[in-house]
Amino acid sequence: MEKTIHGIAASSGIAIAKAYRLETPHLAAEKRTVADVEAEIARLEAAVAKAKEELEAIKQHALEKLGEDKAAIFAAHLLVLDDPELLNPIKEKIKTEQVNAEYALHETASFFISMFEGMDNEYMKERAADIRDVTKRVLAHLLGVTISNPSLISEEVVIIAEDLTPSDTAQLNRQYVKGFATDIGGRTSHSAIMARSLEIPAVVGTKAVTAEVQNGDIVVVDGLDGQVVVNPSPELLAHYEEKRARYEEQKAEWAKLVDQPTVTADGVHVELAANIGTPDDVKGALANGAEGIGLYRTEFLYMGRSELPTEEEQLAAYKTVLEKMDGKPVVVRTLDIGGDKELPYLHLPKEMNPFLGFRAIRLCLEMQEMFRTQLRALLRASVHGNLKIMFPMIATLDEFRQAKAILLEEKEALLRQGVPVTDGIEVGMMVEIPAAAVMADQFAKEVDFFSIGTNDLIQYTVAADRMNERVSYLYQPYNPAILRLISHVIDAAHREGKWVGMCGEMAGDPIAIPILLALGLDEFSMSATSILPARAQLKQLSKEDAARIKETVLSLGTAEEVVTFVKQTFSLA
Numbered sequence: 001m002e003k004t005i006h007g008i009a010a011s012s013g014i015a016i017a018k019a020y021r022l023e024t025p026h027l028a029a030e031k032r033t034v035a036d037v038e039a040e041i042a043r044l045e046a047a048v049a050k051a052k053e054e055l056e057a058i059k060q061h062a063l064e065k066l067g068e069d070k071a072a073i074f075a076a077h078l079l080v081l082d083d084p085e086l087l088n089p090i091k092e093k094i095k096t097e098q099v100n101a102e103y104a105l106h107e108t109a110s111f112f113i114s115m116f117e118g119m120d121n122e123y124m125k126e127r128a129a130d131i132r133d134v135t136k137r138v139l140a141h142l143l144g145v146t147i148s149n150p151s152l153i154s155e156e157v158v159i160i161a162e163d164l165t166p167s168d169t170a171q172l173n174r175q176y177v178k179g180f181a182t183d184i185g186g187r188t189s190h191s192a193i194m195a196r197s198l199e200i201p202a203v204v205g206t207k208a209v210t211a212e213v214q215n216g217d218i219v220v221v222d223g224l225d226g227q228v229v230v231n232p233s234p235e236l237l238a239h240y241e242e243k244r245a246r247y248e249e250q251k252a253e254w255a256k257l258v259d260q261p262t263v264t265a266d267g268v269h270v271e272l273a274a275n276i277g278t279p280d281d282v283k284g285a286l287a288n289g290a291e292g293i294g295l296y297r298t299e300f301l302y303m304g305r306s307e308l309p310t311e312e313e314q315l316a317a318y319k320t321v322l323e324k325m326d327g328k329p330v331v332v333r334t335l336d337i338g339g340d341k342e343l344p345y346l347h348l349p350k351e352m353n354p355f356l357g358f359r360a361i362r363l364c365l366e367m368q369e370m371f372r373t374q375l376r377a378l379l380r381a382s383v384h385g386n387l388k389i390m391f392p393m394i395a396t397l398d399e400f401r402q403a404k405a406i407l408l409e410e411k412e413a414l415l416r417q418g419v420p421v422t423d424g425i426e427v428g429m430m431v432e433i434p435a436a437a438v439m440a441d442q443f444a445k446e447v448d449f450f451s452i453g454t455n456d457l458i459q460y461t462v463a464a465d466r467m468n469e470r471v472s473y474l475y476q477p478y479n480p481a482i483l484r485l486i487s488h489v490i491d492a493a494h495r496e497g498k499w500v501g502m503c504g505e506m507a508g509d510p511i512a513i514p515i516l517l518a519l520g521l522d523e524f525s526m527s528a529t530s531i532l533p534a535r536a537q538l539k540q541l542s543k544e545d546a547a548r549i550k551e552t553v554l555s556l557g558t559a560e561e562v563v564t565f566v567k568q569t570f571s572l573a
């Protein structure tokens, strides 16, 4: 019978195929008393060793098929299996309670999983998912059960699962797997991110898809509107086939814009750049027509490992990005760790308010050796392309001056040693703290450019944690307070002849784009897959027409009024 299930649109597109249920075998971890605890510990160690072997193989597969950043997930899993803080308590439990390895593993892992999941922190929630994934693998080896292996699928299917673990997703073959739908997960869960980078339509967080779908059912995954339709009637199937065709047509239209500059209907050029996290992301950025990299989040170089990356390792990464971008601008942001982005090996004390705490430039100005290493790697990489450097989370002029002075010191030192460094590298800052936005006129005299980080600027302006669902109603990009700050920053920069970009999520939002054009934004930096739709939209807009709405938009009272006004003025759905 036809049924529609609602979920979260995690990756665009429409998939129609037979359902393939990815079964999670029941891995019972019943408690047993054991006489020989040493033999039990040996069983645990053997199972861990087998799991490691398997993970090495999956990591290699991911490296070849999906790239380094996806393989890093399995490197993180391997780290979990090497972590004495997880393994020792399991062994202790076996010894002191004389229990079987399965039970000790399950109990200990559950403790850590619920602890990490209970934290209001996306990074720690992901660590919980890692531990769950790894535990399942070890448990299967202890029980002699084979866990599913989606890489064996050999016909076109839509995968239906409670959740897709990172190891499941990394094994998906795009040729056969047309889409997937899961019971749990959100837009920023690993599986959703993987689906977007594989460009497989996906709907997550449906709560009910495994209960409602049987193997062989015909399933539509509508990754545009976040819906899953099971056994559609012929009429509904025809509707979705048409919707899929329209979307494919639209994609083909967008694809034509890949090598074109971004020019508005009245001939004004704005720059559309991509946000990237790793050198592997450059491929997707270029394939989607990025005119530059507007934000390279260097934190990922520091994550999923147990110590700081060396200067040489960093140099290699920065050089790769600059070379691949072949002279196009690349804005590299210096380390922005802290807040939601943790580095366990720095052993920083827990904070009451991590988003208001010791993070980003604050941490770099204090941990100067780490900061200087990154700056040297960047300066040395500068000769390989068009590098621009920006500092995150600048609150005061003094911080910007200090960071820039350290950069210049390192530059002078390198030049004295005869190491070539490009002259006149642009040095800018993120505007993501309201104090910096308000003082933009002062900053504009000293920076080469601004990049507005709305993800943080919004949360700090309305005082609503960007990760907290209970206050998410306050997280309003179109709140006139935010628009006035953005407008003030752009005007202040332009008065000093400086350019302004935006690298927060807002830059790729179809409702925000006409407003940002009206306010005079010069560069829009977004996730790669948003670039072509944004270019298509900007080609239809006239900057002169848009500029006429500036005053009206800034005089409105609420976010709702702004949205209604912009939708009406620009005929947006």
Ligand SMILES: C=C(OP(=O)(O)O)C(=O)O
Pocket (backbone or CB within 6 Å): 295, 297, 336, 432, 452, 453, 454, 455, 456, 457, 503, 504, 505
């Ligand atoms: C781009 C931003 O930085 P991040 O999302 O990495 O904090 C921002 O705050 O808008």
Ligand SMILES: [Mg+2]
Pocket (backbone or CB within 6 Å): 432, 453, 455, 456
């Ligand atoms: Mg930020």
